[in-house]
Amino acid sequence: MIKEYRTAREIAGPLMMVENVEGVKYNELVEIETSSGEIRRGQVLEIDGDRALVQLFEGSTGLNINDCKIRFLGKSIQLGVSIDMLGRVFDGSGRPKDNGPKIIPEKRLDIDGNPINPTARDYPSEFIQTGISAIDGLNTLVRGQKLPIFSGSGLPHAQLATQIARQAKVLGTDSKFAVVFAAMGITFEEADYFISDFRRTGAIDRSVLFINLANDPAIERISTPRMALTCAEFLAFEKDMHVLVILTDMTNYCEALREVSAARKEVPGRRGYPGYLYTDLSTIYERAGRLRGKEGSITQIPILTMPEDDKTHPIPDLTGYITEGQVILSRELYRRGVMPPIDVLPSLSRLKDKGIGKDKTREDHADTMNQLFAAYARGKQAKELAVILGEAALSDTDKLFAQFADEFEKRYVSQGENEDRSIEETLNLGWELLTILPKAELKRIRDEYIEKYLPEKGEE
16 A cells, blocks of 8 residues: 655655655655645655655655655666557657557556676677768668767767667568657757657657657656667567667756756765666666667667767767777867867777678778778878978979868768768768879778779779
8 A cells, every 4th residue: 555645854856766666676756645636756866764764756846845746666666668659759758749549558567677687698790871871881870789989069960860760661672661759858949849840850750759858847858768779679579679769969968967966965976966866877878789689688878979079078979989999070070160060089999890881882892992991091180281381392292182082071071961871881981082192192992893883983
C-alpha cells in the first residue's frame, strides 16, 4: 500500500526535503499533489535515515509545504515502449506532443537501462554512410560507434544533425534503420525547424523525436537523453534495428546537472560543474554499441556547443575522453560559406580503420584518406607561409598544394544541406582533387591504386 506523507520541510529550487519516511529507495518515483489537486512528479535523489531529498520535474513554483501530499510510488521512472513510437514526437518525459494518441506499450523499461556485460559487446566494424564527404571519406562513422560533433554557438550544427538524420544508412544490409532524435533545452524555433524538416523530407517515418524546450523544467533535461536511449535500446535489441541516436545539445544537459548540483549545495568541480560530470556523461555515452548475437546496434552522435569555442572546457573535454573521436566545426570555414563547416584536421574517428576498406567501402579508401589529410595539411601550411612571405616565396609545388587546399574546402568539405553523396562519389571526388598535385607527391597511395583510380588528366 502506498503511504501518503505531509511532512515536506523545505523547498530549495527544484529540490524538496521530506521527513519521517519509511522504506524509500534511491531513484524512486514520487508524486506530489498540491492543494488544488495538481499532480507533479519527482524522483528521490538522496536518502539520509528517515529523510528523503526529492528532485521535482516540474519545478517548485507555487508549492506550499504545509498542504502538499507526497506519495512514493515504489518504482523508478519507466518508459512505455512500442514499435508504434516510430514517426512520433514526444516531450522530454516521454509524453506525446504531436496531438496523436497515447502509445500502448509493449513493455515498460527503466530509463537508466540495464548494465551491459563488457564481454558481451561486439566491436564496431560496419560502415554507416552519412552522405557527407568530410565524415564518410575522412572521419568515417562506424555502426555501434559514439562520434560527437563539437560545435560553437551560432554554427549550423542543427542543419548538420538533420542532414545526418535524413541521409544516414547502413550499406549492404537489409536491416531496418531508425533514428532516435533527442533535443534538450532548445528554443521553440529550433524545435519547429527539426520537426518540420523531418516531416518535409519524410525522415519522420523512421524517426522518434524527444524534444525538451528551453522553457521546460531544467530537470526534465536530465531524463530526456535517457528516455531516448531506452527507446533506442528497445528498437535495437528487441526489434533488430540499426538505430542512430542524435543528442543535441549536451551543453544544455550539463547545465541542468550543474543547476541541480548547486541546489544540493555540493562542492563544485571544474568550472562549477559537479565532480561526477564524467560519471554521469558516461552513463549516457556508454549505452551505444553492438551486442554479440544481436542483429541491432546503437550508434550515437552527441552534439555539443563548446562555450567560447574552447575545447578544453569540461563538457567537450570529458566527452572526448569517453567517446571514440570528434567532428569539430570551424567558425573560420563557416564565415567563408563552407557548409557543413567541418574542420577535418583536428577531427578524428578512432574506429574508422575497422569500418573502411575492401567489401566495406572500397580498397583505396584508407590510402586516399591519408593522402588527402597530408595534402590538405601541407596546403594550409603553404597558405600560412604565403601570408607572411608573399606568394612569390612559395615553390611551384607549394603553390599547387595551396591550390589543392582551396579546392578541397570548396568542393570536398563544402557540399550544401541537401546533397547526399554516396561513398563512391566521395572517393572519386578525392581522386579528382588529387590530380591537382604532381604524381610524384602522392606518396601515401600504393602504385597499383594510382594506376587503377587516378583520372587521366592527372598524368604527366
